[in-house]
Amino acid sequence: MARIELKNVTKKFGAHTALRGLDLEIADGEFFVLLGQTGAGKTTTLRLIAGLERPTEGGIFIDGADVSGWGPAERDVALVLQQYSLYPRYTVRENLEFPLKSKIRRVEPEEIEERVARAARTLRIEHLMDRKTDRLSGGEMQRVSIGRAIVRKPRVFLMDEPLSALDAKLREALRTELKNLQMTLGATFLFVTHDQVEAMSMGDKIGVLDRGRLVQIGAPHEIYNDPRNTFVARSVGSPPMNLVEGRVVQGRAVVAPQRFELPLNGQASGAVEGRPLVFGIRPEDLNVEPGAPVEARVHDVENHGVEKILTLIAGDTTLRATVSARMNVDVEETVRFAWNPEKVVLFDGESGISLRHAS
Amino acid sequence: MTQIELRSIKKFFGEVQVIKSVDLFIDHNEFIVMLGPAGWGKRTTLRAIAGLETIDEGDILIDGKAVQHLKAADRDIAFVFQSFSLYPHMTVYENIAFPLRATRQSKAQVDQAVRQVAEILQITPLLRRRPSALSGGDMQRVAIGRALVRSPKALLMDEPIGALDAKLREEMRGEIKRLHMKQESTTIYVTHDQVEAMSLADRVVIMNEGVIQQVGTPEEVYARPANLFVAQFVGSPVMNVAQVHVAEKRGNAWVFMPDSSEGFIFPSELLTRLDGKTRGDGLALGIRPEGVLVERERREGYLPVEARIIEPLGSHDIVDLRVGSHLLRARTRSGFVPRPGERVWARIDPAQAHFFDMASGNSLGVRL
Numbered sequence: 084m085a086r087i088e089l090k091n092v093t094k095k096f097g098a099h100t101a102l103r104g105l106d107l108e109i110a111d112g113e114f115f116v117l118l119g120q121t122g123a124g125k126t127t128t129l130r131l132i133a134g135l136e137r138p139t140e141g142g143i144f145i146d147g148a149d150v151s152g153w154g155p156a157e158r159d160v161a162l163v164l165q166q167y168s169l170y171p172r173y174t175v176r177e178n179l180e181f182p183l184k185s186k187i188r189r190v191e192p193e194e195i196e197e198r199v200a201r202a203a204r205t206l207r208i209e210h211l212m213d214r215k216t217d218r219l220s221g222g223e224m225q226r227v228s229i230g231r232a233i234v235r236k237p238r239v240f241l242m243d244e245p246l247s248a249l250d251a252k253l254r255e256a257l258r259t260e261l262k263n264l265q266m267t268l269g270a271t272f273l274f275v276t277h278d279q280v281e282a283m284s285m286g287d288k289i290g291v292l293d294r295g296r297l298v299q300i301g302a303p304h305e306i307y308n309d310p311r312n313t314f315v316a317r318s319v320g321s322p323p324m325n326l327v328e329g330r331v332v333q334g335r336a337v338v339a340p341q342r343f344e345l346p347l348n349g350q351a352s353g354a355v356e357g358r359p360l361v362f363g364i365r366p367e368d369l370n371v372e373p374g375a376p377v378e379a380r381v382h383d384v385e386n387h388g389v390e391k392i393l394t395l396i397a398g399d400t401t402l403r404a405t406v407s408a409r410m411n412v413d414v415e416e417t418v419r420f421a422w423n424p425e426k427v428v429l430f431d432g433e434s435g436i437s438l439r440h441a442s
Numbered sequence: 443m444t445q446i447e448l449r450s451i452k453k454f455f456g457e458v459q460v461i462k463s464v465d466l467f468i469d470h471n472e473f474i475v476m477l478g479p480a481g482w483g484k485r486t487t488l489r490a491i492a493g494l495e496t497i498d499e500g501d502i503l504i505d506g507k508a509v510q511h512l513k514a515a516d517r518d519i520a521f522v523f524q525s526f527s528l529y530p531h532m533t534v535y536e537n538i539a540f541p542l543r544a545t546r547q548s549k550a551q552v553d554q555a556v557r558q559v560a561e562i563l564q565i566t567p568l569l570r571r572r573p574s575a576l577s578g579g580d581m582q583r584v585a586i587g588r589a590l591v592r593s594p595k596a597l598l599m600d601e602p603i604g605a606l607d608a609k610l611r612e613e614m615r616g617e618i619k620r621l622h623m624k625q626e627s628t629t630i631y632v633t634h635d636q637v638e639a640m641s642l643a644d645r646v647v648i649m650n651e652g653v654i655q656q657v658g659t660p661e662e663v664y665a666r667p668a669n670l671f672v673a674q675f676v677g678s679p680v681m682n683v684a685q686v687h688v689a690e691k692r693g694n695a696w697v698f699m700p701d702s703s704e705g706f707i708f709p710s711e712l713l714t715r716l717d718g719k720t721r722g723d724g725l726a727l728g729i730r731p732e733g734v735l736v737e738r739e740r741r742e743g744y745l746p747v748e749a750r751i752i753e754p755l756g757s758h759d760i761v762d763l764r765v766g767s768h769l770l771r772a773r774t775r776s777g778f779v780p781r782p783g784e785r786v787w788a789r790i791d792p793a794q795a796h797f798f799d800m801a802s803g804n805s806l807g808v809r810l
Contacts, residue, residue, distance in 0.1 A: 120607075250480070251635060255679055259762065262751055266782075278608065284753035284760070304777065307756035320756050322612065367757045383616050385641035388664035388677050389732050389773070392641075394616065405757065408661075414623070 085146050085238035085271050086111045087132060092141035094127055101127040103295045105141070109288075114265050114272045118282040118318060119292030125275040128292075129241050132273065134158045145238065156187065160239040161232035165247050167224040171217040175208060175227050178216055182235050195234075202233040205264060222253040229261075233268070240265075242274045246281065258284055279319045283307065291315050310428065313435040316363050322392055322403040324363045328432060331355050336362050336427065339398040343377050348424040359432030366392065368426040369404035371412075375419040384414055395420065443470045444505055444595040444628040446491060451500030453486055460486050461497070462652040471626045473619070475643035477675070480634055483652040485600060488632045492598050493517045504595060520589035524601040526581040528573040528588075534560075535569040538587045545592070559587045562624060563617075579610045586621070596628040604633065615641055636676050640664070648672050670803040673728050673796060679760055682734070684768050685800055686727040688716060697727060697790065702766025706790045707743045708810070715808045716797065724800040731760060733794030734772035736779065737787045744787035749779045763788055 089107040093100065102124045109115045117125045130136040131143060134155035143151050150158050169178050179199045183190040190198075203209045206226045211219065216227060225245055232240055245261075246254045262285045265272045276282055282289050283303045290300045291314070299311040303319075310316040316324040329338035333356075337344045371393065382401070383394035386408065393404045393412065397420075404420060412418065429438045446468040453461040460483045468474050476484040489495035491502055493514030502510045509517050528537050535556060542552045560566045563583045573581055582602055589597060603614045619642055622629050633639055639646050640660045648655040648663060648671075656668040667673035673681045686697050689705065695712040696705030716725070737744055750762040750769065754776060761779050763770045763786070772788065779786055792810040799806060 251637075251678070252675075252680065259751055259753070262753075266751075280755065283755050303754045303756070307754075321608075323609075365757065383619060385615075386660045386664075387637065387640050388660065389730065408664075 088144040090142045092138045095139045114287045116282040116286035116289045117275045123292040124295040161237035163242045163245045165244040167228045169216040176212040198234045202230040240272045311440045325402045342398045346424045361430040363428035366403040366405040368423040371420045375421040381416045447503040449501040451497045473629045473644045475639040476632045476647045477639040478649035484649045492521045518595045520594035522589045522599040522602045524604045526585045559591045599631045681728045681730045699766045699768045719806045726798040726800045728796035731771045731773035733791045744789045747788045749784045
């Protein structure tokens with residue numbers, strides 16, 4: 084079990100800067116998710132902690148000890164990758180035993196047997212133990228890979244998109260299993276993904292990376308409800324938060340005069356009057372109902388069973404709204420909508436930074 | 443304007459029968475999505491319609507004419523693959539114009555057709571570029587453009603956006619649908635992604651093990667799944683399914699989960715409706731997460747349960763509730779259950795409950 088700290092870490096590959104001044108603290112027993120697109124620096128961060136890369140600047144600490152000079156083995160961290168990296172000709176049992184049979188570790192045979200049995204039980208792969216790994220499904224293989232990490236009892240689990248190669252149903256099932264596993268083990272997890280659903284559903288905390296910079300760290304509900312800037316606002320939620328440009332006039336949000344004006348809940352102080360802003364509103368906080376103040380044309384209806392997602396066009400503004408699956412609505416129909424003024428987030432029109440975070 | 447009909451088509455790969463007698467009628471301008479897990483016949487069916495694969499038995503009719511003996515090129519059908527398959531040495535314009543080469547149209551006609559398609563797909567500014575300079579989404583737009591330029595009778599798509607990242611997929615989904623509405627072309631689209639199927643299709647065809655499991659509108663397959671396979675394939679998170687037994691007590695029906703001493707209350711009507719439909723312990727209850735109702739305070743008709751894992755998804759939470767030896771996943775308002783380990787009260791909304799025969803997996807058609 085361990086606490087991880089990155090202090091002002093910068094990593095350059097030649098002329099390219101992969102990470103810029105990263106400060107990050109992961110508490111003991113925390114499930115921390117780094118969320119970002121390809122090239123944002125997620126995998127680099129993971130490799131730095133694992134000891135597979137050295138930082139260009141800054142320090143990496145595990146339980147307070149500066150490990151920057153330590154090799155990967157000394158750091159005692161386990162890495163689980165998207166590709167399974169199992170030995171195909173070995174059975175599941177042999178694959179699980181393998182990391183413990185290394186000469187440096189010198190684990191007693193009874194101890195090996197016990198740890199392998201416990202890992203198999205935790206991951207529910209007991210029935211597969213004598214099967215060769217090339218005869219397993221993707222989900223089973225990924226469970227064995229995780230098992231190989233568990234048996235070592237590492238101080239930290241580092242996971243690099245371990246679910247990305249699996250199909251949707253399996254991802255959904257393994258998401259819960261992984262979260263359960265982390266709670267059972269009480270272990271520190273650093274989990275890297277580009278999938279916002281994984282980040283939201285599994286993380287105790289999420290760090291959002293944008294081109295090598297950590298933009299925001301927070302609990303899932305903080306990231307979702309109080310994004311630091313428009314980048315974070317777009318990174319979580321499906322469909323993403325609606326972002327519309329406009330101004331505040333007499334305490335009201337005006338996107339297009341006479342066409343699209345909605346109330347704000349007194350959150351816009353006089354200082355922002357007239358300044359270019361971006362209003363952020365989540366699709367579930369738009370209410371489509373007769374008599375609401377703004378008229379829109381329905382551009383698209385997606386029926387997801389539990390709810391419908393409407394694409395609305397008001398003037399030249401496109402908005403997504405989530406409504407009940409029972410609502411009868413067709414493409415090209417005219418509807419009216421309002422928003423929940425409590426839920427509107429105001430961003431600066433130029434910097435994109437939320438006014439709540441700007442002070 | 444094209445109708446496509448499949449009559450008892452069958453296909454073997456060696457010993458394995460990948461298509462086991464499929465019948466399907468696709469009407470003019472319909473958008474059909476074939477949905478199912480990998481490796482169970484949907485792709486082969488699509489390729490058979492296109493003429494990229496032969497069939498062993500049955501008929502494929504396009505506008506009433508049997509075409510199973512015609513070559514792909516003679517069926518006048520366009521096909522879009524997941525891999526973009528563009529010519530790297532040609533510009534976007536040349537790629538789109540390519541299928542018109544053999545048609546002996548004048549330069550002006552070709553130019554008009556290319557520009558019209560580019561306009562629809564909003565790639566006019568890219569016409570002079572080469573494929574290597576395009577993003578994944580734009581490459582797939584070009585591939586679709588190339589398929590559309592001949593104004594084919596039907597457009598077949600094989601996971602066309604499966605290789606793109608999540609945000610782009612969402613965007614392309616909308617575009618493909620609007621494109622279909624504009625072109626009014628009969629479209630068959632194959633995917634294993636149920637969200638794509640639900641959001642695109644006029645009708646969804648769900649296939650598994652070479653057999654059509656159900657054909658219906660997205661509403662129908664979601665609200666009235668024909669069997670357990672469909673019930674659990676459509677919808678995310680998956681529908682809860684548990685083997686249950688039903689008993690009568692104090693004039694009501696009670697549904698007991700495995701190893702649970704307390705049951706969920708249902709109207710007594712359930713007993714008569716289930717009567718004779720299933721034998722003994724062969725009954726399964728299916729309930730979607732939004733059909734599991736959760737309260738924080740004790741309430742009449744609600745069972746005390748423990749919340750295990752909470753998945754916050756922003757707009758709502760998915761909460762795992764322990765009932766007997768079983769976990770029920772419930773959809774709640776976000777933050778409704780404050781933390782794992784909390785005791786809450788739950789019931790099952792009878793109007794949203796489904797009942798299946800455990801042995802056959804078929805729905806018993808009992809809805810309250």
